[in-house]
Structures are given as structure tokens and as C-alpha cells.
Amino acid sequence: MEIPVVRNVLEANEKMAEHIRRMLSAKGILTLNLISSPGAGKTTLLEKTLRDLSKEFRMAVIEGDLQTDNDARRVAATGAQAVQINTDGGCHLDSNLVLSALDSLNLDAVDILFIENVGNLVCPVEFDCGEDAKVALLSVTEGDDKPEKYPLLFNLAKALVLNKTDLLPYVNFDMARARRSATKLNAGLEIFEVSCRKGDSLQGWYNWLRHMRTAKKKAVQNQN
Amino acid sequence: MEIPVVRNVLEANEKMAEHIRRMLSAKGILTLNLISSPGAGKTTLLEKTLRDLSKEFRMAVIEGDLQTDNDARRVAATGAQAVQINTDGGCHLDSNLVLSALDSLNLDAVDILFIENVGNLVCPVEFDCGEDAKVALLSVTEGDDKPEKYPLLFNLAKALVLNKTDLLPYVNFDMARARRSATKLNAGLEIFEVSCRKGDSLQGWYNWLRHMRTAKKKAVQNQN
Numbered sequence: 472m473e474i475p476v477v478r479n480v481l482e483a484n485e486k487m488a489e490h491i492r493r494m495l496s497a498k499g500i501l502t503l504n505l506i507s508s509p510g511a512g513k514t515t516l517l518e519k520t521l522r523d524l525s526k527e528f529r530m531a532v533i534e535g536d537l538q539t540d541n542d543a544r545r546v547a548a549t550g551a552q553a554v555q556i557n558t559d560g561g562c563h564l565d566s567n568l569v570l571s572a573l574d575s576l577n578l579d580a581v582d583i584l585f586i587e588n589v590g591n592l593v594c595p596v597e598f599d600c601g602e603d604a605k606v607a608l609l610s611v612t613e614g615d616d617k618p619e620k621y622p623l624l625f626n627l628a629k630a631l632v633l634n635k636t637d638l639l640p641y642v643n644f645d646m647a648r649a650r651r652s653a654t655k656l657n658a659g660l661e662i663f664e665v666s667c668r669k670g671d672s673l674q675g676w677y678n679w680l681r682h683m684r685t686a687k688k689k690a691v692q693n694q695n
Numbered sequence: 696m697e698i699p700v701v702r703n704v705l706e707a708n709e710k711m712a713e714h715i716r717r718m719l720s721a722k723g724i725l726t727l728n729l730i731s732s733p734g735a736g737k738t739t740l741l742e743k744t745l746r747d748l749s750k751e752f753r754m755a756v757i758e759g760d761l762q763t764d765n766d767a768r769r770v771a772a773t774g775a776q777a778v779q780i781n782t783d784g785g786c787h788l789d790s791n792l793v794l795s796a797l798d799s800l801n802l803d804a805v806d807i808l809f810i811e812n813v814g815n816l817v818c819p820v821e822f823d824c825g826e827d828a829k830v831a832l833l834s835v836t837e838g839d840d841k842p843e844k845y846p847l848l849f850n851l852a853k854a855l856v857l858n859k860t861d862l863l864p865y866v867n868f869d870m871a872r873a874r875r876s877a878t879k880l881n882a883g884l885e886i887f888e889v890s891c892r893k894g895d896s897l898q899g900w901y902n903w904l905r906h907m908r909t910a911k912k913k914a915v916q917n918q919n
Contacts, residue, residue: 508732508733508734508837509816509838509841510837536844537817537845538843539840539843560817589817590816593815594786612836613732613733614733614734616763616765619763620763621761621814638865642862668866
């Protein structure tokens with residue numbers, strides 16, 4: 472009884488996501504959907520990125536959380552446009568929620584739109600939000616076995632940010648094993664080892680954003 | 696369209712969970728459902744507990760994971776009975792999955808049954824698995840804001856294990872804030888600060904298990 476309904480929900484979500492993708496692409500906006508466990512450092516990565524690249528790009532953030540507007544306030548403090556979605560218990564964002572949040576943003580003043588999904592390594596992966604790419608975050612405190620145990624995200628993401636490298640001396644995390652099992656799932660995955668808290672080694676991530684934004688602009692120009 | 700179906704699924708789950716609870720209670724088994732984010736330390740807590748209390752209790756574990764039987768193998772290495780459930784992408788265990796796993800255990804040789812749920816701070820909370828109590832785990836690397844942001848688990852759990860205290864010197868985690876927001880959601884919550892990796896401060900947790908197991912035995916004796 473349940474499966475056809477779930478399938479319809481996913482199909483309806485996909486249609487709406489395509490609509491969002493066309494709308495944002497027409498404006499030349501690069502849209503990235505950030506997915507990770509709770510507390511892996513999505514908001515801290517955004518705080519750093521929004522501050523460090525504020526002169527290069529106009530950036531906006533859609534924050535997804537079950538409760539509170541803590542994260543939207545943290546992000547807005549950097550000067551970026553920010554809007555909070557509260558799912559009220561819902562375990563992931565979807566394209567409908569994202570569409571309604573877009574009304575609160577001035578999209579004519581956005582080069583890069585970040586969607587920070589609900590902290591959850593499973594459910595958000597299944598729901599396209601109209602993004603150009605999914606970005607996975609994994610903190611080294613979570614363990615090097617996570618790509619094997621939660622494969623779909625690592626399979627579908629374009630980039631993986633391995634965060635909290637400043638804690639490597641204090642945890643059992645085999646970086647080679649984590650990289651090996653992630654690239655086994657996804658040979659083209661771009662991997663960045665960073666410490667968002669210390670602000671270490673973010674240049675690779677920033678260069679990837681520059682590259683993705685340039686590619687997006689070119690694709691849009693070719694269409695016009 | 697979707698809501699009635701979801702409600703039926705939850706109701707059917709609840710019925711089956713009641714059946715499991717009666718069955719396990721009749722045998723005097725204390726059943727605990729462990730819920731946390733990926734990588735918070737559920738399996739490491741179990742490894743320590745199974746080894747340290749092996750002379751006091753006969754313990755068994757049902758391991759829930761999307762993929763791999765890594766965790767069941769880790770747990771079985773302690774000598775405890777262990778069975779792995781692979782949800783194949785599913786974001787939580789439910790009572791049907793638990794019921795089928797029970798077939799693989801010799802329940803006449805179990806005093807305490809641990810259900811290690813899929814790593815997910817959201818979805819497992821909604822699905823009763825026939826347990827006597829939910830136990831929440833939160834590692835200090837995840838941040839002190841998590842009870843506010845994911846309130847339902849902290850509201851429903853009987854105990855909260857705050858893990859990875861050995862990393863407190865290296866992260867921004869306000870223990871008082873975490874405890875305050877958790878107990879605001881749940882005044883009766885038992886809280887244990889531990890480091891499973893170092894094996895520190897586990898006595899409080901062990902005493903709580905002893906207390907819960909004794910209470911269970913008494914309740915069963917009073918019924919007979």
C-alpha cells in the first residue's frame with residue numbers, strides 16, 4: 472500500500488525540483504545542496520565561506536532545521552542573505568519547501584545559493600531540491616566507515632568535505648580508508664580535507680566553488 | 696493523500712511493537728533502543744558494556760544499518776549474541792524488522808537486549824521497536840545545540856549518554872548548555888558523561904543498567 476504513494480511523492484518532488492533548477496539556472500545562480508550528519512560542520516563551513524569569499528560572490532543560504540532559527544542567524548551575521556525553513560519534525564528538505572523559501576530571497580543579487588539541509592545522512596539524499604550538485608560533509612570524529620555504511624550520499628555527491636582534521640590526532644580515523652571507500656562509490660568525487668573551525672586548508676574548496684560558478688556562467692551564456 | 700497512509704504505517708508499527716514488548720517482558724528481558732547521529736559511538740558503547748558486564752548479564756544486540764555487517768561483527772567479537780539487520784537504504788528500524796531479527800536470537804539466554812538503531816537523529820525516534828526505553832547518545836563533537844535542534848529524541852529518551860568527553864578540550868561544547876536544554880525537554884532524563892573510547896566514567900551508565908534490569912525483573916515477578 473505504501474510504496475506507490477512514496478513513489479508519487481518522489482516524482483512530484485522531482486518535477487518541482489526541475490522547475491527550480493531551470494529558474495535558478497536562468498539567473499546564472501550556482502545552487503549547492505549541503506548534506507551531512509548533525510554537527511558535521513555545515514554551518515561553520517558556510518560561515519567561513521561567506522566571509523572569505525564575500526568580495527568575489529554574492530551568496531545566499533536556505534537553512535533547513537527541524538526547530539530553531541539558530542543557523543539562519545549565524546549565517547545572516549556574515550552579511551549574506553539567509554532564510555530559515557523549519558520542517559517541524561520533518562527529516563529532510565524537499566523542492567516544495569525550497570520553492571517557498573526562494574520567495575524570501577532577492578535572487579537577482581545571488582551568484583551562489585547554498586541549501587543547508589537537515590542534519591541527516593540518509594533521507595535528504597533522496598529528495599532533489601533543484602540543486603546543481605550535492606555536497607557531502609563528513610567529520611573525522613564520525614569514523615572512517617561512514618561512506619561504506621551510508622553509500623548513497625557519497626555516490627551522488629559531486630564533492631566531499633572531510634571536516635575537523637584538527638581532531639585527527641585524538642580520534643581513530645584512517646583517512647586512506649575513508650577516501651578509498653568514498654572514491655570506490657564515486658570515482659569523480661572531489662575531496663577536500665579541511666578544518667572549518669581553525670580555517671585550515673579551505674583553498675581547495677574555494678577553488679572548486681570558483682570553478683563550478685564559472686562553469687555555470689558559461690553554460691548559461693551558451694544557452695542564450 | 697500521503698498523511699493517512701503514514702498514520703496507518705505508524706499504527707501498524709505500534710501494534711507490532713506492543714506484541715514484541717509483551718513477548719520480551721514475559722521473558723524478563725530489559726530492551727533498550729539506542730538512537731544517535733552516525734558516529735556518535737553507539738557501537739563502541741556496546742563493545743565496552745558487553746565486555747565489562749559479561750559476568751553480570753547475558754546480553755544480545757540487534758544491529759541496524761543501511762549496509763554492511765561491520766557493527767554486528769564488532770559486537771559478536773565480545774562473545775555476545777548479535778544479529779544484523781540491513782535496511783537497504785531505509786532510515787530507521789521498525790517493529791517488523793526487529794521481530795524478524797528476534798528469530799535469530801536465543802531469547803531464553805538474554806537478560807538485556809540492545810537495539811542499535813540506524814545512525815539518524817530524526818526518523819528512528821518515531822518508530823517504536825518494542826523497547827522498554829530509548830537511550831539517546833550525543834557526542835560532544837556534534838555541538839551543544841543538538842537537543843534544541845532535534846528535540847523529540849531528547850524528549851522521549853529515558854537516558855542520555857554524552858560521549859567523547861575526552862575531546863572536550865579541543866571543541867567548543869558548553870556542557871551546561873547541553874544539559875540545560877536536554878532537561879528542559881525532559882526533566883526526568885538521566886544523563887551520563889562518558890568517553891567510550893577511553894573507557895572513562897562508565898560506572899553511572901552501568902549502575903543505571905543494573906537498576907533498570909532489577910526494576911524489570913520485579914515488574915515481571917509482580918505480574919506472575
